[in-house]
Amino acid sequence: MIAIKVPLVKNILEANDKISDLNKKFFDEKNVLVVNIMSSPGAGKTTLISNTINALKDEFKIGVIEGDIQSTYDAEKIAETGAQVVQINTGGACHLDGNMIRDTFDQLDFDNMDLLIVENVGNLVCPAEFQMGEDFKAMLLSIPEGDDKPLKYPLMFHESSVLLINKIDLLPYIECDVEKIKRESKKINPEIEIFEVSGKVGTGLVRWLNLLKEKIRQKNDPK
Amino acid sequence: MHELSIIESIVDIVLEEMPKHNLTKVTKVSLRIGDMRQVVPDAMQFGFEVVTKNTPLEDAELLIEHIPITGQCEKCKHEFLVKSWLDNCPRCEHPNIQIIAGKELEIAEFEGT
Numbered sequence: 001m002i003a004i005k006v007p008l009v010k011n012i013l014e015a016n017d018k019i020s021d022l023n024k025k026f027f028d029e030k031n032v033l034v035v036n037i038m039s040s041p042g043a044g045k046t047t048l049i050s051n052t053i054n055a056l057k058d059e060f061k062i063g064v065i066e067g068d069i070q071s072t073y074d075a076e077k078i079a080e081t082g083a084q085v086v087q088i089n090t091g092g093a094c095h096l097d098g099n100m101i102r103d104t105f106d107q108l109d110f111d112n113m114d115l116l117i118v119e120n121v122g123n124l125v126c127p128a129e130f131q132m133g134e135d136f137k138a139m140l141l142s143i144p145e146g147d148d149k150p151l152k153y154p155l156m157f158h159e160s161s162v163l164l165i166n167k168i169d170l171l172p173y174i175e176c177d178v179e180k181i182k183r184e185s186k187k188i189n190p191e192i193e194i195f196e197v198s199g200k201v202g203t204g205l206v207r208w209l210n211l212l213k214e215k216i217r218q219k220n221d222p223k
Numbered sequence: 224m225h226e227l228s229i230i231e232s233i234v235d236i237v238l239e240e241m242p243k244h245n246l247t248k249v250t251k252v253s254l255r256i257g258d259m260r261q262v263v264p265d266a267m268q269f270g271f272e273v274v275t276k277n278t279p280l281e282d283a284e285l286l287i288e289h290i291p292i293t294g295q296c297e298k299c300k301h302e303f304l305v306k307s308w309l310d311n312c313p314r315c316e317h318p319n320i321q322i323i324a325g326k327e328l329e330i331a332e333f334e335g336t
């Protein structure tokens with residue numbers, strides 16, 4: 001039998017991109033600002049999210065989606081802040097995608113929400129490829145991970161609007177060239193905004209919080 | 224790991240396309256993947272074998288064309304292959320470079336009977 005050739009030229013992630021567009025439309029209608037937080041495991045996402053909520057919760061209504069391969073540990077930690085939280089267990093998948101986010105729609109009250117924070121699965125590679133309908137991506141790089149990460153994982157730095165250089169409180173004990181991280185991240189993504197923070201101690205968080213406040217206000221009042 | 228999700232999406236797309244062309248068996252799938260995707264070729268081949276077992280794509284050949292990263296200078300618009308992220312524009316030394324190729328993740332074509 002003779003083989004038939006089917007020219008296609010189709011984006012492999014098109015299905016996910018379409019669902020993400022639908023999610024985005026939904027979030028826009030609800031005036032909810034959505035931020036996708038990415039990093040390797042242990043860089044400090046849950047700690048930062050928890051302290052971000054505590055700093056903003058008097059002013060804004062916040063929801064959280066916690067992505068993890070297994071366990072509900074992070075969701076329990078976030079629940080202590082009083083924020084609405086849903087846990088997604090990806091059961092092996094190393095990233096969240098548009099469908100998984102959509103599956104939480106009936107578990108969260110988006111009419112009572114200004115900001116949705118999504119904690120992605122800890123991984124520096126593929127979370128950057130799968131859209132979920134977020135307004136922007138923010139990534140954490142903690143200084144114990146080393147200053148070679150921008151050049152090793154350029155896609156995540158390229159796709160993120162914000163880089164939080166985290167655990168800056170450990171700088172006296174760790175050999176890490178923070179200027180190099182900044183310089184090389186800017187080289188990969190000239191638009192990236194960089195904050196040096198300690199999500200745990202609270203150092204440097206003001207600029208991050210101000211950025212969120214500004215974006216929430218813009219989303220609520222698109223004019 | 225992301226290789227598996229990528230392959231699952233490929234299989235979904237091909238399975239959806241097959242009936243439109245009256246195909247019952249797929250013999251070859253050709254992809255175009257940009258180097259920025261950090262896809263591991265061995266993991267792709269292995270994953271493809273596993274995921275396509277007992278599907279019409281079983282035993283199909285997987286061809287991957289790797290697309291190098293191309294940058295364009297923001298200032299003088301010169302286009303060049305990005306060998307290192309630390310490179311400046313080779314023509315005018317401007318540091319800001321836009322990526323214009325290297326993020327592809329596409330099925331180019333497939334063949335079947």
Ligand SMILES: Nc1nc2c(ncn2[C@@H]2O[C@H](COP(=O)(O)OP(=O)(O)O)[C@@H](O)[C@H]2O)c(=O)[nH]1
Nearest residue numbers: 041042043044045046047166167198199200201
């Ligand atoms: N020294 C220091 N430790 C931190 C900081 N942020 C988080 N940690 C610690 O790093 C570990 C992992 O934090 P976690 O928030 O769970 O990281 P995640 O896996 O990215 O969610 C915990 O032991 C935290 O207490 C920080 O800013 N400074």
Ligand SMILES: [Mg+2]
Nearest residue numbers: 045046074119
């Ligand atoms: Mg966590």
Ligand SMILES: [Zn+2]
Nearest residue numbers: 094095126225
């Ligand atoms: Zn993944």
Ligand SMILES: [Zn+2]
Nearest residue numbers: 296299312315
């Ligand atoms: Zn130039």
